Structures are given as C-alpha cells and as structure tokens.
Amino acid sequence: MKQILLAIIVLFSLISCNKSDEIIEKEIIKPAVKKIEFGFKYSDFNVIQDTIKKGDTFGTLLEEQNIGEREIYDIVAKVKDTFDVRTIRINKPFTMLRSKNKKNDLQVFIYQPDALNYYVVDFRDTAIVVYKKTKPITIKRRTIGGVLKESLSETLGNAKIEGALASKISKIYAYSIDFMKLKKGDRFAITFTERFINDSVYDGVEELEASFFEYKGKIIYAFPFAQNPDSDKIEYYDEDGKTLKNFFLKSPIKFSRISSRFSTSRFHPVQHRWKAHKGTDYAAPRGTPITTTAGGVVEQSGFTAGNGNFVKVKHNGTYSTQYLHMSKILVRRGQRVSQGQVIGLVGSTGLATGPHVCYRFWKNGKQVDALRLKLPSGEPMSGRNKDRYIKTITPLKFELDSVANL
Ligand SMILES: [Zn+2]
Structure with missing residues (x-):
C-alpha cells in the first residue's frame, strides 16, 4: 500500500x-x-x-x-x-x-x-x-434553559446536545406533552449529564436529572426517582411526586356505574343471544360528557348499526380505545385529543337498551379488558418516600427555575 x-x-x-x-x-x-x-x-x-x-x-x-x-x-x-x-x-x-x-x-x-x-x-x-x-470516562453536568426560539430538537441541536436527549425527553413526557405543540416562547430548562472519554472526547448523554417544559401555559416538571432505594428502577414524577406515566384515566365518565363488564360470553340484552362483550359498559344519563382516557389521535368517528355513534382514539403504536352509543360526537377523524378531553356525549344509539357508553380497549390490535389490564402506572408515593423525594428535587428544581428565570 x-x-x-x-x-x-x-x-x-x-x-x-x-x-x-x-x-x-x-x-x-x-x-x-x-x-x-x-x-x-x-x-x-x-x-x-x-x-x-x-x-x-x-x-x-x-x-x-x-x-x-x-x-x-x-x-x-x-x-x-x-x-x-x-x-x-x-x-x-x-x-x-x-x-x-x-x-x-x-x-x-x-x-x-x-x-x-x-x-x-x-x-x-x-x-x-x-x-x-x-479509557477513563468523566461525567459532566449541564443545565440549559430559557425560551424556545425553535423546535426542541433544533434548540438542543444548537446547544450541541446529542439527539438521544430529545428522544429521552419525549419518552418521559409521552403522556403529558405533545412536543409538536410546543410553541416559540414556551419556557424550558433541562439538567443532564454527558459522558466524556479522556475528559475531552464527547461520548453522548448519560442521564436526564431534571427538566421542565411550559406546555399550554402550564409548567410540567420531570424528576427521576427510585421509590425503592434498593432498586435502580427509576420513574419520572412531577414536582408533587405524581407520576408522569399517567397512561389512562380509570374510566371515560367521571361519575358512573359499570353496568356490564368485559366477557367472552354474555346474554345480549338487545339481540337476546349469547355473544362476547368485548367492552365495559358505563351507565350514565343521556348527555353526560364522555372523555378520552388518554391523549392521541381520533382514528375513527362515525356511525354503525351496532356501535351507534362512536369514536376510536389511537394513543400510540400499542393502545387504542373506543367509545360507543354516543348521542353526539364532538370530535373529527384525524383530530388530536388530550387525556380527559370531552369527545362525545352519552346516548343509546346503535344496539343499546339505555343510555351508556361501551368502552373498548385495544392492545396491539387485540381487544382486552380495560379493567384487568396492568397498565404501567406509577405507584403513588407514600409519606416517607414523598419526603425523601421533595428533599431530593428541591435543589434541582431551584436550579431549573433560576436558569429559566421562572
Ligand atoms: Zn358494551
């Protein structure tokens, strides 16, 4: 050569x-x-x-x-x-x-x-x-913050931060922030660590230590915390110790009673024959607001003889939910909806004996019982853990707030 x-x-x-x-x-x-x-x-x-x-x-x-x-x-x-x-x-x-x-x-x-x-x-x-x-690795800590002048990924890119941090952040906030909807002028702050080889060669983002984003006028914090100090299983919580993984609301109606549960075989009250009931029925007066149990995009919105007026919401690649028998649909197909948003009103359209919402749940394309589903919800923090948590995050929060002039 x-x-x-x-x-x-x-x-x-x-x-x-x-x-x-x-x-x-x-x-x-x-x-x-x-x-x-x-x-x-x-x-x-x-x-x-x-x-x-x-x-x-x-x-x-x-x-x-x-x-x-x-x-x-x-x-x-x-x-x-x-x-x-x-x-x-x-x-x-x-x-x-x-x-x-x-x-x-x-x-x-x-x-x-x-x-x-x-x-x-x-x-x-x-x-x-x-x-x-x-080679020896050094971990360096950085806090950045201020006001978004462009998209989050552009902002991070301009600060010479690896793209992995943006995807980490969007995962942590997946159920509370739609990052496409962050606006110019929204405030944010992030504390994170980065690895350097031989103290000089950048080797990527190590950990997110704390962050907040202003979203629709609200400041949403995220702090990692291990509820079990002996385990390294970390979840992210807001400033009050509430989990950010608030995947699904318990039910699509605030005050209601379950009138029929998910079952593979029940006697259908209208059709008068045994068939599977792949949903949970919540009885409520006609006109009661129905809310989507998690944020997402309206996948279907329309009428069929069986479903009556119905809405189906796709939450992510894994989960979808459907709401049947509405007296009125309040969203359009393709519309983005946030958790708790009213998407329709209770009715008895389609195959229904009385006003109720039939709530159906899909996981990986298969209908499952929403009430039995073990959703990845964070454990509520107990008193002692919460004290420990608040102690841990107080200086972190102060740091974020000062860098963003909050
Ligand atoms: Zn039903």
Missing part, C-alpha cells in the same frame, strides 16, 4: 476521518506536540494511524510491516486470549508505532474496537505484551 509522508505537520485527532483523496491510504504523521496517547509518547515513534480497510486483517497489516507469515501465526496464537484478532472490523481505527530508525520496525500495534476501549500489542520485548484498556 502506498504510504505518503506528510511534509506538513498535522495535528491528528483520535478518530480518523475519511480522506477526500482516495489514494492516501496510510499517513505517517509527525506530531506537532509532545503527544501521549494510549500511554505512548508519540515523538518516540514513527506513527501510522489509519482505519481497517476492506480486505485488511491483523495478518495482512503485519505482513505489510515485513513480519513473516510464521511469526504472525505465532503472534496471533500468543495474543488470542486477550485480543482475538478475528474481531477486527472494517472502518475501526488502528495505530502502529514503529521504530524511528531506517528499518521502521513495528513496535506497538493498537486497535480500537470502539471509542472507549483499545487493545495494545507490544512487540518491543522478546515476549509479546498484550492487553486491553478502557
């Missing part, structure tokens, strides 16, 4: 980048500064930094350094317990430290399977030394 000695002094980075000039396959770099990397002083060596190319193996790379086939075979066998050379992958960086004399003997081979770990094969002694090392 062609090796080009760079006349100019190049300050090199850890991550080798794709060269625009395809011909340059390996560069011999003269370090500008007294650089120590992987524990080696680069100025003591003739340094080659490159990435594994298609067709490269540990063997071919060593062959290019004038190491004989037999010797390579021995080396591979000697290092294999620590460094299985077959795990070398294309595009991963490697470094060769060669002697500075005319022979340019290979002295050290370093392979980086990822940004964090590296293998060192040191040929300088008669006995080959091989080891794997992990």
